Amino acid sequence: MRLLVIAFFLFFAGLIEAQTSYFQQRTDYKISVSLDDKKHQLDGKLELKYTNNSPHVLDKIGFHLWPNAYSTKSTAFAKQKSKQKSLKYHFAPITQMGNITELDFRVDQEQAKLMIDTKNPDMAWLILNQPLKPGQTIRIETPFQVKIPITFSRLGHNGHTYEITQWYPKPAVYDAKGWHLMPYLDQGEFFSEFGNFDVNIHLPENYVVASTGELQDESEKRFLEEKVRQSSQAIANQTKLYDKDPESSSQYKTIRYLAENVHDFAWFASKRFYVQKSNCQVQVFKNIETWGFFENPKFWSKSAEYVKRAVEFYSANVGTYPWPQATAVEAALSAGGGMEYPMITVISGANDDASLDNVITHEVGHNWFYGILGSNEREHPFMDEGINTYYENRYMDSFYAVREGFLPRKWNKYLGNLDQNQLGFRVFQRSHLSQHPDQHSANFFSWNYGIDVYSNTGYYLEYLEKYWGKKKFDSAMKNYYNEWKFKHPYPEDLKASLEKNAGEDLSWLFEGLLQSDNKTDYAIRSLKKNADGSQLILKNHGKIAAPIKITAWVKDSIYFENWVPGFEREMKLPFPNRNWTKIELDRELRSPDLYPSNNTYRPNRIFPKCDPIRLSLLPLMEKPAYNLIGITPLVGWNDYNKWMLGALISNPVLPQQKFKWSLQPMYSTETKHLVGKLNLSYSRFIIGKPLYKIDFGLKAKQFAYTRILSDQQILNYNQLSPFVALNFIHDHSILSNGELKYQVHFIQDQVLDYSGKLPITDHVNNVIHQLKYTLVKTHGLGNLRASANLQYERYKIINSDKEQYLRLDLDCYKNWIYKKGRGVETRIFTSFFPLNSQRNSSFIAARGVHSFTRGSVGLSYQGYMDATNENFFFGRTAPDGIWSQQIAEFQGGFHVANGVAQRGNFGNTNTFLVAVNLSMDLPFPKVGRIIRPYVDLGYFKPSSDLIPKSEQTAFTSGIQLRLLRNYLQVNFPVFHSSNIRTLYQSQDSHNYFKEITFTCRFSPVSLINIINSIKLN
Known part of the structure; x- marks a missing residue:
């Protein structure tokens, strides 16, 4: 009986531990802010309700003061930009830099001490006067003043166009892995707690504002509708909506936005924005407004439609968009081609309609991958950038069947005809200069960040989709979305969710391709005939046991095509006796196989593993099978x-x-x-x-x-x-x-x-x-x-x-x-x-x-x-x-x-x-x-x-x-x-x-x- 009681308590303790192992803090904001466009300055007040849903008692809360990344030339941001040979900030005068000051934190109306990190002025600890127990909520208040820098990265201004991002004091995430306090970086994004925002913005009344959240003021709604009408007319007549930078109005307006279940809030303001509007329905009775705010109408006139199409695509293929609006803004962003925030994205220009649609789609897609699935972008960037790149590529393949790569397609006959989408993967992988995608973003050289985190992760997921089939892949990803939306998934959570839904081990993808620098390199060793049939011997020269597709040809027709599960070293497959013309692995060149030149076997030739010779002018790129x-x-x-x-x-x-x-x-x-x-x-x-x-x-x-x-x-x-x-x-x-x-x-x-x-x-x-x-x-x-x-x-x-x-x-x-x-x-x-x-x-x-x-x-x-x-x-x-x-x-x-x-x-x-x-x-x-x-x-x-x-x-x-x-x-x-x-x-x-x-x-x-x-x- 005593053993039964002990077993019961051990089981019950394990059950409690399983139920409480995941927790998530909550942060609800009320912010009032005023823009002074003469001083390029924000004056604000923040009220924050912080709820401790953890099982731990907290004696301090980590805070991000990210405008201070622009306060000195020795911040982590400054050092990273110099490392990357981007020296605009390093040589900037102090008048162009920024900071956040006038902080005076109070917790439940009692003054509290803020300890700013001595090496990172954009990181701080708020020391609590009383321990914060599990389940308790405290109210944190502080005024703040932000000197807005010129646009070096994300937060900034270009003349009187403002990008107000990473701008308010913000708590760090606290989860089962501890505190995630991090300095601001240009290469390396963010990790934030979910909550509600109630934000009032006070600024001259002729500014056009695009923002996270749902606009509450009827007068401002009418103002935007009139801008839509004026913009449409100017675009149709090919006339300018603004002749010059307008003077700021002496009259001010206060506009209010509400945002539910988001982890960040950004807004953008200009006196020269064109505005376009559309809408879409992603569920019956669920209407979503889509917006485009821009200063260059040449390509951006269709921006609201691109946003609409992206919202519809991601809603159909990942999960329903949960918020009332989605917006794309053109602004002078310096941190890459675009940056995402809940319900809104900012993009720094485009060269043509297709490239703008591509960037808008990628950034809108981040509403799902980071906006809703709130992973740790800084430590695991592949979970948002890489997965989102897969869906971006899928979107572009759906609407732009024929696309130019970075080299014109007509060059292929001179350059070997390798699929250009695979070129970046193989160049970096074969040179062994690649870095596996699942690691801290600060570890990556800038070129690797683009190739390995974005492109290669998308490439690996496309391979998984080909292996599983689109139906199975979509089902697994939709289940992952529904299981982890408005939460903080880690790579192990993604892996567990996909494996549970697919019913198979994905170690080859996670521990192999995403989390190691090991390579895949399959080869056909031989085809041996015997009385009972044939035996195809495959060799794995790499260390990743990824699945591979086998295709057998008779003359010019495919006789059969099957997937083979991954294996190590060698696999012997029973094979039917036929007069095979050719047997090949990875016929469509969709696998991460490093050397496809050893993937073809021609049984009827004297040298069955030797590819035929082909001459080419300027052989910059190889052509597999030759x-x-x-x-x-x-x-x-x-x-x-x-x-x-x-x-x-x-x-x-x-x-x-x-x-x-x-x-x-x-x-x-x-x-x-x-x-x-x-x-x-x-x-x-x-x-x-x-x-x-x-x-x-x-x-x-x-x-x-x-x-x-x-x-x-x-x-x-x-x-x-x-x-x-x-x-x-x-x-x-x-x-x-x-x-x-x-x-x-x-x-x-x-x-x-x-x-x-x-x-x-x-x-x-x-x-x-x-x-x-x-x-x-x-x-x-x-x-x-x-x-x-x-x-x-x-x-x-x-x-x-x-x-x-x-x-x-x-x-x-x-x-x-x-x-x-x-x-x-x-x-x-x-x-x-x-x-x-x-x-x-x-x-x-x-x-x-x-x-x-x-x-x-x-x-x-x-x-x-x-x-x-x-x-x-x-x-x-x-x-x-x-x-x-x-x-x-x-x-x-x-x-x-x-x-x-x-x-x-x-x-x-x-x-x-x-x-x-x-x-x-x-x-x-x-x-x-x-x-x-x-x-x-x-x-x-x-x-x-x-x-x-x-x-x-x-x-x-x-x-x-x-x-x-x-x-x-x-x-x-x-x-x-x-x-x-x-x-x-x-x-x-x-x-x-x-x-x-x-x-x-x-x-x-x-x-x-x-x-x-x-x-x-």
Whole structure:
């Protein structure tokens, strides 16, 4: 009997716990606010009834004071914008910033202490005088004053158009997981308690107001109806409704709005709004008004209809819209293309009717996903943005059957014809730069936030819909809506609801695709025939066991098509014996399968898993089911090969291929021989580690490198450079990347041997080892690039075959942004030789015939310094002429071209060198980034004792022109130190124009290298 009683109480306690595990606080507001449009200021009073529905006693309540995000340059919002290279706020004067002040909190008419977070002025704790017990309600009151900033994000004004959002003191959510107090962010949305709002707005009477809630004033309703009439007439007659910004009326009005069961309240006001109105019925006897408020009638004249259609679509496919109106507003929003609030959304313009309909639909859809299903947007952004993107795509497919992607459809025949909707998914996933959607919004790099949270989540849900079928999917989502409307669901609640309604495990979707960086990659391994039939063997190369569709073809017809449940490693399926033409996985390319190229099996072919080859021009994007080979015409030029005509032959560039290859054969019109490049690389990705990729590769090339005028000979070099590179991501949110690369250069130089009566062509072999670590950090206030490079070579000279050197280079570049779009660039470089057998020699060793230095480093860097042939020079060993004035900003980085003939006289050393390079943009519009002053400072320890210490330091300065988007730079010197001036004056036929140097930052023959070098920084 005692055991029975204990069991009863344990069961009853468990039942109580189950009933009380979910709770939800309630917040009911009464706010009165007045707009002063001369000071751009709000003066308000807030009354809040806060009900503690939790089982806990509360001694404090977290409050958001989000206007204070604009109060200093060190808030979380300010730091995030700077990180994202959006510097409008960072350089804003204090007069354009905002805050919330004049707070005086009282709880049940007794003054209470507000403790503002010392690091986050937009977060605070209200300390309660008396503990708030479960089930109790308290009344909180405070006045407040908001200085409205210009529009940097959401809250703001653009002239006299106001976006009043995140504007009043607001309690943080308290739930079973604790307090959710958060600073305001631009990327990263919100989480708020449900309740009722009663809001009175006092402002000049000629303002047109759009707001959350239902308007209560008959006079204001008539005012809006008259605006609708005037707007319609102006649109029909193609005339302007307003000639200029009207003066504010001296008469004021107070308008009242009521909103039930919402978690936020926003309003927008302008004296220049056009107004359009429509209505819809989502249930019998339930009429909903839809509104459009805008200043640009070109596309917005249909906005109220777009709102109507979106409300009808979401009501039919998700759940009934519960509120009396829905509104879209055009305003100067800076936080993305649109932002949602209950019953109202704000959008910052559009390029055409379809794009406006698309954005309005997405933002109206947020009334369901966050407005009604009040998930934590900050910590789980996929639950509103991603799910809503699925429905937005479904809406657009319903009403715009043929849509342009980000590239015109007519380009498909040139670009490989990959579905552009899948391109973002595969580009990021294959590069392993993607971030799983279910994580804190602040963790995402801005591009990932759009691709992973929005697009990829929508893509995954579309796949679930294809797997389940639309009927089953819609039923499950409608049940989720009805179960969790006006509540705070978490990912585990969404998963439990869908699984309960569908009756199956969805771990592959949640723990796999949404909550991990694991990938899916199915393949058909083989089809084995036996006496009882056939056996199809499938392989899962990934770690997510998602369902997959199998299609079997006989000739040009589908014989059958079935879904196979997900599996790990390998699955053997019984398969009927037929004369199959083709068996394929994911025929419609709707799965998140990473490499669809291994999804097709053709049993009747000699190589059943090999896709047919297809040629394409400009193969930027792959075409599944084909081995696409691109052939792209190329033209190149250098001073020795002259014009080179050829082609770039390669596999597709996008999405990222594990194995990448490109061949660039070119015919030299001067030497009448083939020249060009070969690039091979294989990438091995590592999931979830700072070391995210290992590259193995080989580069090969052959070009001419010098001309011997006395013998009318043009000499070539051949080069093989195998390498292995370890790639790191140190901080995804700011793209802090590192690379450790080991590379060996096998270089064969063609030289002339003069040992006989006549010169004959011979070859000299060079082997150079390089080990280099590079760190790159991107930030809006300046990027950092630092590297450490070890270079080793053993080589021969006359009478010695045991020469060697080991050189260590340290290079650090930093640019400092001092004004929007303007910066100061600094670079420090030092190099020394732990080992150099020629250290005591007064001679700088040369490779070939007075062509390349070896075992030395220089203040300036020209073609004759580029021993590894890694940089492009028009005249690699030119002794004079314009090509001898080409430099590159490596080693000492001096903008001086002292030439190969002077290599032993100035600037080069086989011992030690340090240099500083400074340049800056000018604070002038248009030309400030083109015309730039520069200064170079350096010290070198010369190889010759003939150079006195007074000449071991050097200085040069001048003006540089950066042209063609920084691909071409021309440097005009103004001042030189005496040693540089003497060097130039010693040249034959010296003139100022010979001191002008230029830099080219591109290679004219390599499209593949340009595209493959693109990184997210």
